[in-house]
Amino acid sequence: MWEKFRAIFTIPELRQKIFFTLILLAVFRVGYQIPLPFVDQVEMAKRTAQQSDSPLGNLLAKVAVFSASDLRQMTILGLGIMPYISASIILQLLGSVYKPLEELRKEGETGRKKINEYTRYLTIAICIIQSIFYLQSMVRQGTSNSVPIFDSFMVSTGAGAHLAPAWFFTSLLIMTCGTMFVMWIGEQIDEFGIGNGISLLIMAGILAQMPLAMRRFFSTMKWQLVGSDASGQVGVDHLVILMFLFVIVVMGVCFITLGQRQIPTQSAKHVRGRRVYGGSRQYLPLKLNQSGVMPIIFASSMLMLPAFLLQFLASSLDSAAPGFAGSIKYLGDALSSGTSFIYNLLYVALIYFFSYFWMAITFNPKEMAENLKDFGTFIPGYRPGRRTAEHLEKVMVRITYVGAAFLSLVAIVPTIISSSLGVDAGIASFYGGTGLLIAVSVAFDLIQKIDSHLVMRDYRGLLEA
Template identity: 70%
Template structure:
């Protein structure tokens, strides 16, 4: 293995790509810790940890896949989330809006035009999200701007000039992060945006490890405290979860295909047998992202309704407020039976929804037909498309079950083993899926450079 790693740095082109990528990731992490001058970071972190602010919890949940720490308002405070949102919106529109769908079929020219539209939409979303972010995070529960230094206050609110400055700063910070990702794509190694997200996830590991070791007792005690037995159980569980994530992430359903034979001169071409690989987890982490984000809204809405009835002096008003507070508690805790059932249902729904958007069996069947390839036992065209759709429905069911299991593992780890949520989050959920997927993508790109120069790949025995 050491010889393989040494071979990586003996290739000048690959070595330059890796160093360039590492430098840009370092620049990203430096900007990640530069705060906006108007914000009292300690007070903001305390407000974010408050369990009563459901919208703040929503932003904290989004921070997992936005490469940002939303407990701090920094110049990169929005992370890469606006760009991801803009990309998702245009991808969805490309499936239902004819002009954008035609643009996607134009090849490299269409892709460049869509990227240009994505940048414009990213700027607009940066402005909107930074306004929402500042309006929520820079105020406490009573509406007072307690997280702003007094020197920047005009009355009880942030002065308009500093408000605009913060919005422009965060917008420029996100656009700079997007530029870093594009530079990694062009001159570095790996997918730039994905590497930035993974860097944000892995950067939370030291903090989680410190919190875990601080509360740990080095003795064989009962499971009421974090002791030595927890380390053994958590280590075994971590290996098992990572093994399952790797197995399903790389899992494929291979459909046999046959190429038609054709003769040119005295030579015969085609007639070979290949396989069409269909991923078990075709939708990736998007179902978990959509489901977890959507499930934060009921708690926030129920809390607003309950607070509106809480001031009523009638018995019916107090009863109604109590009822909605109970509903809020079920969705805010994240551990109730109702929350878990809704979570699993939404993951299944979004798994099929996202697969239907990204996987087009009719288009794939037409491509196979155009290249003279067919699936044995199925006529080219409509029958092939129906077969591909039937197979995809079945394997999506398995992939959704896997996503549901991975999504709820951190909840059971946190509650059953009395482990902090920031530690349990590394045993499943969006962060683990992203880290594993990006790591494999990076290794495959490095392997392509090694194999091209007659070296053995990192994954080869």
Template identity: 55%
Template sequence: MDKLITIFKIPELRRKILFTALLLAIYRIGFYVPLPIVNQAQLRNWEEQLSTNAAGKMFGTVAMFGGTSIGMSTIFGLGIMPYISASIIFQLLGSVVPALEAMQKEGESGRKRINEYTRYSTVVICVVQSAFWVQYMMSDQMGVVLPQYRDFWHGLVSVCIMTAGTVFLMWVGEQIDEYGIGNGISLLIMAGILSRFPVALQGLWQSASTRLTPEPGQLGIIQLALLAILFVGVIVGVVAVTESQRRIPTQSAKHVRGRRVFGGSRQFLPLKVNQGGVMPIIFASSLLIFPSLIFNGLAKATAGLKTEAWSIGSMFATVIQDLADSFQRQSYLYTVCNIVLIYFFCYFWTAITFNPKDMSDNLKDYGSFIPGYRPGRPTADYLEKVMLRITYVGAAFLAVVAVVPSLVQNFLNVDFTVSQFFGGTGLLIVVSVCLDLVQKIDSHLVMRNYAGLVNRK
């Protein structure tokens, strides 16, 4: 508690924290400002119906990535996901397009140009996504737009409002980066995830029971105790693996200048076990939406073939319907596909973000080397071999974290709103952002000769 009080004793740090909290409050207030064309009563009924089926889980998972909600009928309805998508696209293109790769190596000026292109791409993505969403809201299938507003001009105004909302959130994130503390975009996503926590606690409280053998649909004392232990255990495991490193020893060459000898010190090169971060889970979850949509469409198209007895068409329609149900219920097949995709994107993302040749060249330029390996190609091959091995462990960790919510929901009979806080992308994002925020606050304290938050003394 003394360390927390010390944070607010430093005027500059106090201003940064209060400024960040103010912008996060504005961000949350915007989610309660609806679009003028939407019938809010019909929208609430639609959200309640969607939350009870498997499609609601899928939409809820995707909405969580961008810090938004399933309904998306407010001025901040698109969240910050269009900016994240544009950033990922340019990061992937940076390793493929030579011009972007050259910009990345130019330093600060190159990064500014790439950020400018990212902002323009964000506006384009916002216009496309908001146009599709407004058109879907105006359709008879959803039916949440008042009849007198189902025309082109009101739709265009809604698209402009949602696009301007996302651009404003992008500006808010940049202001937090410059004048606040922490990574602005990550804090916005974390705020959107944590905003669901009171709803999850309310649902858990309503289904809680003081009996050892509760009634169907309720949670007894043993189940609540298991949930509490599991919650703490998952957080401890996520923190441990997120902070874990593979430290490769390095040694700098000795330099003789006059009568003095410089260098020769032994250091280490840290390689994170979870190099991909949360991106592999996001890619895998987003990609698994398409099989569900495709199989559902095929199931509706082949529904009439089931009337034929013992025919190829009937068997094909039955198989398609089973596949559609498996992906909607997130059953065994969905889990296996999710784990395979997580492993694939872990290695894919690591191959893009980690370049052993550049790292080997940097060690050589600074006069350092790995004992037992010659500078150049042997060092690069050794770094690549080590990264392949630790990526396998990191992918296994991400696979476990992604599967935990489904296991909690199925075995403990817990609502999906509660189970998603026991693992998955949400918990991983919250823990990663909190660790980054603590490290930045700690650096401010240490720079002013205060004891850091992670210092035991």
């Protein structure tokens, strides 16, 4: 194994790509720590610590997992890469229903560059909208507290104290430029580095949370052999169980991520002169988890919206109808906490829905059947064309059901661990959910790209025995 790692750094081109990627990831993490101007970071840290166990804090923590940012801190890269991901998803969905975009996708490299240009424009628009709502919410929290977090830029008028419009516009511009800078870093990694740039940025944000989570875990740990006491301290038995569960969950995620349903195919024989071509037997691989992490991201995003709306409605009706507002607030807290039965039931249902939805827009059995027919390949026992397309669709429906069940299990594993073992939710999140899936998927993608460089130069791959 060490010989394989040594071989990686003996290839000059691969070594340069790895170092270039690491430098850009370090630049991203440095920018992640730079705060917005005129924000009291000490009070902001206290506010973040107070909200860590609140429903809003849990909600923002979930957003931070797949956005490569932390909305609980007002930094120049506060929005992270999520606006770019949202723009890419929107255009990808529109490409399956909007004819001009669908035609543009078929134009090859020219169409891809044009779609990337549209994605950048849409990213800027999303950044501006999200920055406005985010800054307004943070300003409302900062000025309503007895100790404001904007001491240096408050303006006193007859209507009271408020933040100057210049600060608001400057912060909006900084956060928008910050997201575009993160997007640029991802593109530079794609072109000159190794691996998928956007995925690596998200993975870097996930892994950066591990030291803090481990420190919180060991700070609450009591070095006794069995059990936990009333103060919430866990014993050594919990540590052993958590280590065992982590290994099992990672092995399961790796198994399902690499799992494939191989459909046998047969190529037709072609006789040219005295030679016979074709006739070979191959396999058409269909991934068991065809949709990746997208159903979990979509399901999490869909559950965030009603939680925000219900909490806003409860605060608006608090004085007019206290009883009704209390019921709405209870429902909003249940949808934002992530531990209630209602939340998990809706979470699993949405994961199944978006798994089939994503499969429907990304997998076209009719087009695949036509491609097999054009290349002179067929599936034994099924006629080329419509029968082949029906068979492929039937297989995809079945394996998508299994893949959605796996995603649902991985998504609720952190909740089960947190509630049954009394472990902090931030630590339990590393045992499943979007973070673990992204980390494993990106790691396999990175290893495969490194292997391609090694095999091309007659070295053995990292995954070879």
